[in-house]
Amino acid sequence: MPNRFYRRRWDQSRGDEFDGWGQSVWFFEAGDYGWPVRQVEVYDAGRILRYGPSHQEDRYGGLSEASLYDSGDEWSGFEITKAEFERVWNSGTE
Template sequence: MPFYRRRWDERRGDHYDDWGAAVYYFWVRGEVVEQQVEIYDAGVMLAYDRCHLEDDFGMLSQGGLDPDEWASYEIDIDTYQREVDGQPYNRRP
């Protein structure tokens, strides 16, 4: 299962726009996104998976990720786990 990290410099374009741009992390099985974590420049982290598909802040990516197109963004599991470690804003009690 590959893990990917990719920065998007575009802002959200909604009322959370002040969070800034984000780094997106994907855990993929086949070409299907199993887990997605977004870490914004302001420090806000959002996380989505099959048990938490969507909320008021966003949603799990529905389209597949082509491994050939994403090969240059691949990271190892240790990097993925280290960089997404934390309490997501959208999963707080």
């Protein structure tokens, strides 16, 4: 099964010491059974975080450790193209 790509806005702030970054848009590349392979978090205040095989975590967070499909949410409405994901992954902007 080929990887799928998603873009989803979270209208909540982080709730931690970096709460001032504001709300965010998350981009996922999901592999088999919805497991994240790469993700990008773009915060309203301009901070951008990237996680993937070569950088799985840092002091701000990390690559999601649960299948997107296990959340019970329907992800089909958030699907984007691989090209859209790659643009954000490579440039870090929406």
